[in-house]
Amino acid sequence: MNAASQAITIELTQKIAHLAVLVRAEFPDTQVDLNPWLRDSKTQQQLDRYSIDLSFHLPRHADALACTCILMEVKFSEGLLCPGCRLSGINAWGFDRQQQQWQFSSAEQVFSGFSIPQYLAQARFIRLTERIARIFKSFNSRMSHEA
Numbered sequence: 001m002n003a004a005s006q007a008i009t010i011e012l013t014q015k016i017a018h019l020a021v022l023v024r025a026e027f028p029d030t031q032v033d034l035n036p037w038l039r040d041s042k043t044q045q046q047l048d049r050y051s052i053d054l055s056f057h058l059p060r061h062a063d064a065l066a067c068t069c070i071l072m073e074v075k076f077s078e079g080l081l082c083p084g085c086r087l088s089g090i091n092a093w094g095f096d097r098q099q100q101q102w103q104f105s106s107a108e109q110v111f112s113g114f115s116i117p118q119y120l121a122q123a124r125f126i127r128l129t130e131r132i133a134r135i136f137k138s139f140n141s142r143m144s145h146e147a
Helices: 009-026 041-045 119-146
Strands: 031-033 051-062 067-076 087-095 099-105 110-113
Touching: 009 031, 009 051, 009 119, 067 119, 087 119
Parallel strands: none
Antiparallel strands: 031 051, 051 067, 067 087, 087 099, 099 110
16 A cells, blocks of 8 residues: 555554655655555455555666665554554565566565666665664554553
8 A cells, every 4th residue: 555545543653654764865866756556446445454555666777776766664463553463574566667677575585587786786775774774663562562
């Protein structure tokens, strides 16, 4: 689900904003889009309502990342306001001219696909996903203690 749509509390809004800041800190030339999905009913029906989705657009082809756009899905076990909600994982897909170049899953921390990022860019991207996981781990453990 679009990240902007998941900003339903002050704390979630802060976490999503922090996520965007982390992306820009790791990859400074990117533009972060908190609404990567169309708002039509057909698209909305296909989205995972237990995820925070965003995309990053690179102003020109980023050779190190082997793409011009990255779609990221931060997945949760259930609704973000549920006390037992926990981070399930982070998935990402790199695109160039509407064609998928690679995919990534935080579970395996492995890139696969037609054209994968260079080694140093992979390391930076993995570090980014680990930092994002820490943001939402603290959020989830606090929510669990409040229940």
